[in-house]
Amino acid sequence: MEACPAVRAGAFARLVCWISLLSSTFLFFLRSVHAYVPGIAPT
DSSP states (O other): OOHHHHHHHHHHHHHHHHHHHHHHHHHHHHHHHHHHSTTSSOO
16 A cells, blocks of 8 residues: 555656656747747747
8 A cells, every 4th residue: 555655656756757857948949039030939
C-alpha cells in the first residue's frame, strides 16, 4: 500500500520536471522567434 503513492509521487515529479523543461524550451524558442519577428509574442 505504501509503494503505490510513492510511485505516483515519483511519476508526478517526473511529469512536472518534463513540463517545466518543455515550457522553458518553448519560452526560449518563442523569445528567439520574437527577436526575429517582432509582434508575435508580447514581452
